[in-house]
Amino acid sequence: MAFSGVPIREALDSALVAIRATGxxxxxxxxxxxxxxxxxxxRARLLLDRDRPVEGEAIRVFQDLVRRRAVGREPVAYLLGRQGFRHLGxxxxxxxxxxRPETELLVELAVAALPQGARVVDIGTGSGAIALALKDERPDLDVHATDVSGDALDVARANAARLGLEVTFWRADLLDGPVxxxxxxxxxxxxxxxxxADRGTLMRDVVDHEPPSALFAGAEGLDVIRxxxxxxxxxQIPWVALEHGMGQREQVLALARDAGYPTVTGHDDLAGIDRVAVASR
Structure with a gap:
């Protein structure tokens, strides 16, 4: 992958070959x-300046990024250090x-359903995506968020501070905690x-780089949801919305019914995949 002095179009073509080979x-x-x-x-500037040569420090940076993507299979979001979610960066x-884009459905459902001034908690917040999107789109909500990982909370708090969104974060193992x-x-x-059992079906990008504690949940994948x-x-939380995996809808809805929620509904994402279960009383 030698990009020095070549125009943008050729640099892209060479990188495309290397990255495509990974699948x-x-x-x-x-x-x-x-x-x-x-x-x-x-990205728009790349199309406008396709003959612009790739030179200087940009060459080293681009070669390193392509190598890490093609050889190490590092996710692009980690390489860039950012990911878009709803209206937020x-x-x-x-x-x-x-x-992921499919998680935006969870926010969409909550934004539409929650009453004015509702107090809501996001469990396992990670980067803070769900909690911060809720606060951004519904400033009236009193939003809290938890995670068992102190490292994850550091990322979430930094995102909240940079975006100027007021969310209360605290460390907890699922529903345990000081509140x-x-x-x-x-x-x-x-x-x-x-x-x-599905570990081997995941792309290397995911299984080699994303935190396993945020991915895997027992033999059926339902340990945490349960x-x-x-x-x-x-x-006695009256409204609950949970993302789940493809094919898990009926099991999750049955869990909610057995727990005493009289109203349970399933919702598909934009790809038509069963994605979110809502339970309410």
Missing amino acids: SPTARLDAELLLAHALGVD LAVDPRVLIP GMEAFDAMVSNPPYVAE RLVIGAADH
Whole structure:
């Protein structure tokens, strides 16, 4: 991968070949994002300046980024140090799960359903994506967020400070913690839900780099979801929304019914995949 002095179009083509060989389904997008980052421009500028030579420090930075993506299979979001979520730009690194577009459905449902001034807690907040998006789109909400990882909370707090969004963060193992859960009107969570048996089906980008504690949840992938549903019912939280994996909908809804929630609904993401379960009373 020698990019020195070559125009942008050729640098992109060379990077595309290297990244595509890894099986990345977004190889061209990956290459464009990495080159734009190395040059300090947005992606649109690459199309306008396709004959501009890649020179100087940008060469070293781009070559290193492409190598790390193609050889080490590092996720682009970690290489760039950022990821978009709803209307926010979030800082991310290997201490936290990378926010996914499908998780935006969880925010959409909560924004539409929660009453004015509701007190809501995001369990397992990671980068703070869900909690911060809720506060951004519904400033009236009293938003709290927890995580068992102190490192993850450092990332979330930094994102909140940079974005100027007031969210209360505290360290807790799921529903344990210093704040009485009975005081909350709603709970939202994107918990770990990948079954251990499915570990081998995940792309290397995910399994080699993202925090395993945010991915895996026992033999069926339901260990954490089960604890959350039972805990929410025990604490009498009236509205609960949980992201889950494909094919887990009926099991999650059954857990909610068994826990005493009279109303349970499932919601598909934009790809038509069962993604979020909502339980309410």
